[in-house]
Amino acid sequence: DAKTTQPNSMESNEEEPVHLPCNHSTISGTDYIHWYRQLPSQGPEYVIHGLTSNVNNRMASLAIAEDRKSSTLILHRATLRDAAVYYCILRDYSNSGYALNFGKGTSLLVTP
Amino acid sequence: DVKVTQSSRYLVKRTGEKVFLECVQDMDHENMFWYRQDPGLGLRLIYFSYDVKMKEKGDIPEGYSVSREKKERFSLILESASTNQTSMYLCASSRQGVISGNTIYFGEGSWLTVV
Numbered sequence: 494d495a496k497t498t499q500p501n502s503m504e505s506n507e508e509e510p511v512h513l514p515c516n517h518s519t520i521s522g523t524d525y526i527h528w529y530r531q532l533p534s535q536g537p538e539y540v541i542h543g544l545t546s547n548v549n550n551r552m553a554s555l556a557i558a559e560d561r562k563s564s565t566l567i568l569h570r571a572t573l574r575d576a577a578v579y580y581c582i583l584r585d586y587s588n589s590g591y592a593l594n595f596g597k598g599t600s601l602l603v604t605p
Numbered sequence: 606d607v608k609v610t611q612s613s614r615y616l617v618k619r620t621g622e623k624v625f626l627e628c629v630q631d632m633d634h635e636n637m638f639w640y641r642q643d644p645g646l647g648l649r650l651i652y653f654s655y656d657v658k659m660k661e662k663g664d665i666p667e668g669y670s671v672s673r674e675k676k677e678r679f680s681l682i683l684e685s686a687s688t689n690q691t692s693m694y695l696c697a698s699s700r701q702g703v704i705s706g707n708t709i710y711f712g713e714g715s716w717l718t719v720v
Contacts, residue, residue: 533712539710593709596647598647
């Protein structure tokens, strides 16, 4: 799988937007971009995924660069409950592999 | 909602003991996974299974084995627990792997301490 690069940590104020970047310069045409997050003492949970177009759901938005070499997870109004580790992962949908490989992610701190 | 249930949230075992970590999912998912998570190392894949009685090694299978006798249940076995296996263990499941954007669902984790 292609590799992703994320900052180790970021900080945000409550109720402000947060932009979490992810670089994936070796992405292939068949890689989906997935985002998961892990709240303290819990297992990771799905946030959003996309292929080429920007995506929105109730949790977040995903902005994908035109060349797909980077993407940004956008939390529109951070809350204290959004403090978590956020993982950006690529997965090739065309092969027979099954598992997601998680890196170290970005630890998001939200302050009141 | 998909539910992945890990049988034990916290365990303390002695060095050399055989340890079983059990995981059950209720959504008829074909694929199940075991990860471990350690500070500074992120999540690392131990084993996964894409069908009953089928298994594949992940990145760190040494010292572990798995069993998948029924579709809904995936067990992680530490044949002889060692202190370096103290960790949080996460079970997960998904339908048809993660192709086509299918999501992976995690349990809450099992904290294992080996003394």
